[in-house]
Amino acid sequence: MLDVQGLSGGYGGIDVLHDVSISVEAGETVTILGANTAGKSSLMRAISGLLPRVSGRITFIGADLSAQAAHDIPGLGIAHVPEGRHVFKEMSVEQNLMCGAYCARDRGDARARLDVVFDLFPRLMERRKQAAGSMSGGEQQMVAIGRAMMSDPSLILMDEPSLGLAPIVVDSVHEAMGRINALGVAILLVEQNAVMALSVARRGYVLESGRLVLSGDAAALRDDPGVKRAYLGV
Amino acid sequence: MAYLQAILDGILLGGVYGVISTGLSLVFGVLGVVNFAQAEFLMVGMYVAYFAWAYLGLDPLIAAPLAFGVVFVLGFYSQKLLVGRVMSAPPAAQIFLTVGLMITLENGALVLFGSDFRSVNVPYQIQGFRLGELFVSAPYLYAFLWAVVITGALWLFMARSWTGRAIRAVAQDPMAATLAGINTARTYNIAFGLGVGLTAFGGAVILPYITVSPTAGVQFAVLMFTVVVLGGLGSTTGALVGGIVVGIIQSLSGLLFPIQLQNLVLFIIFILVLALRPQGLLKGV
């Protein structure tokens, strides 16, 4: 479904990605592992059109993404939950979610989709009128994921969804991912918490300094010394 | 009683200040650009309403939506063709661009319309209502009511419409807005048009009690900035409250100080607020 071939790119004169190729099949969960500054977030940003300079080929269900403006990409069915959540702080939970439906293929569906999200995160239903900025990190993460789900995506990019969250909250985010995947939405996950990521994902890629160094089944990666090395350097 | 009357006048005046300043606040809140030319768009709105009255016989209150429309288009393209091109430039470039726009609009009006002071003639111009011992001037009251209506309309638009939501989303987090599929550049154009359009609307409704000339905007410039800074740059509800506060201050200081010093009071408030609470007095209250 998503096919990235020979992707390089970066900011200004500096390349942070070098010849990266990955793919995601429909309905599958794939994780990208690697230490900080390995280029994981940049890869995500390249897919959703936010990386200023990109070369290589990115196609999504046959459409060439590099020809699209960043704001047109969500409409094609790719939602991106950015690192740091980026909720609209001064809007209520419900308004945040509605913004997510801005690009949906059928806006008339927005109310119905709201129910899907509330089903996913009952907590958001309870807090629907609360300003998103006043919520806890975990709740904000739910808002961010819920907002992404509002656009009725077929692929969702999640960048560090457990960053800075307490363990118990990480657990519920983890759980939600399973339920989202069960709805038929493919997930591309970037996660510092490698153990968690590999327990959710079917396959994984390992990036080191912007280059792909390892890929394979989650189970195989879990025992691969290369993963530990990429993180701890030992 | 004189004080009560002054407060009443101040509220009526302040409601209009609120609408005028809401436009400025909207532009800043969404684009992060202080539009030094905002007051000149007010002047343009006044001229639109004036000519609608002179040639079409329209009451300025009826022509106000027309003023909004014309200035919206003007603003949309000002943003698209001019301001939008320096959005990522340092503030100095933005400041000078809007200052250039200010000079251009003011003198463009001077070239086109001459320096004459023009005023409209409407039947309710000198009418009023008695409220016990208080006097309510009809044109002030109508302008105030219109201001309240348009503010309500703006509020509904921002809360309910897709475009309104997009504007707020872009204002709060452009990156997340892009990821939600919102075209930020287009949203900026709309927000700028909306902001200057609202200010122009305010210019039209005050035409029954004020004269228009190419320099008509200037007297509102510092006033607008004071209102907006008082209410918190970027906060539209703050601008409305700030407008009424400034209206009352201005009206009361008219009782206490000679006319020339009225503005001084405003300026001093302005500098003090900037210095002590640049995020605005009303924000977070």
Next chain:
Amino acid sequence: MSDPILSLNKATVTFGGVRALDDLSFDVNRQEIVGVIGPNGAGKTTLFNSLVGLQKLRSGTITLDGVVVSDRKPHQIAALGMTKTFQNTSLFPDMDVLGNVTTAGLLHHPLAEARDKAADILDRMRLTPIARAGIDALTFPQRALIEMARAMATNPRVLLLDEVMAALTPSEMDEVMETARQLRADGLTILVVEHHMRAIMSLCDRIVVVSFGRKIAEGTPDQIAADPAVIEAYLGSSAKEKEVQHA
């Protein structure tokens, strides 16, 4: 051999309700190279900003060679001998490389001397060929090296290096590490925040591990690499497991 030049005592910083630094205490000895590591968002950059005075502590103190510096301004702390480099670099864009380093030299020298000193530092770091280059023209590794050169020009006694090795090639990294060791031999104390574990393990005498603003481990590189709490903080674990309290 406990001779701390820098001491943190229960340093706490909060943003909103979040505790970015939470009762953090540790010492750095003279001429030591100490690494600070921890997962993203652990508070490492906040820690460095607090040390140089860019971030005020909510409570606790920071002492530099017996002087309490946690209530001082950044330029005063620089004058007392502690400065830092910036992650992702924050060079002065309106000056060339030499100008950047010279400006820092002005802290203790008049202009002409500061310029000579800057040229000398650039020479020692083998950066003379780019001394007249504008900042825009530099690659990221070059910028990181200029950050170091600029910090050196303030004659620091304690130098904080914030991710200078990100995006360096292995040989460039070796060069930076060699420079750091040389500086230490000349009497400097160095604190390093780095994601690159291999570099930090081979460079540092001691490592402090921070997670959620708290110190979760402290020790030699070998001790740290074997520490289960550290491995958990980095690689994560099943969320059900209790957080391991490490003494």
Next chain:
Amino acid sequence: MRLKPTGILLLVLFVVAVLLPLGLDPRGNWLRVMGTVMIFAAAAQAWNIMGGLANQVSLGHAAFFGIGAYVSTLLYINFGISPWIGMLIGALVAAGAGALICLPTLRLTGHYFALATLAFAEVCRVIANSWSSVTGGPVGLTIPFAGDAPMLFQFRSTVPYYYIILALLVVVSLVFWRIQVGAFGYRLRALRETPEAASVVGVNVFRTKMIATMISAALTALCGTVFVQFTFFFDPDSVFSLTTISIRLAMIAIVGGLGTLIGPIIGALFLLPLEEVAITLLSSQASGVAQLAFGVVLIAAILIEPRGLVALGPWIMRRLKGGQPSAPSDMTAKGETNV
């Protein structure tokens, strides 16, 4: 190396300026115009210390300009103190005002700072208009005529004024240059975009900005005094004006080239005669045409080349050397628009 052509150009301009009165009718309009050009070049140069080197864009320099004008004139009218001395006192007062405005506004940057300085100048204007017993109010002040009295800063001919103004421009430019190349200039440039990095390597950001503001204010006040000695008459709306002083100073610097020594000189030489010509040519037209052109030029200058006319220098040099004009197309467009 890059300074060399600029240095030669400045030298040429200086020599031309020195010789100019020999060629122009001493009673004619053009000598007065050139005097005005140089006053505004000097004031814009003073503005440039703050706006260009420290990147603190002030839209309120009329405050300092007007303070210079009022202090020296009031001291002369009321106490008979020579404007030569009043000018220095005015500069001190303006420096004090600069420090005063710095205290509350120093944390402000960009738009907020521009707004605060704008309001400060407006406060000065309103006070001057209202405090009639001292300032004469909106009627303005006329400097009593004393004939040829060099000690009192008065001359019958325009020529001495012309040379005094030239000297003023040279002094302000030297101060600017000294700051630009000196240690202080390093500190200013360091803090303009990256104040945190500057402070971490030892720059006292507060003090540095404050001193820059005081110097800039004092020099602007000197220009204010000289300006009113030159025009004999002024009122609050002319010396404290937002458009004809505050914005004009900023505009001259930005059109010429922000933060450069030659920028304000080029900017003034370009804009003021343009304005003069426009007024002369278009006097039969509706008023406002010249100002309109001003606004358009300002917008065009920012959109086409935010670095100002100075950025054209290298392009012109390449053309002069006969090299292939490898300038990108927007450079060509700029050449046609501005030159």
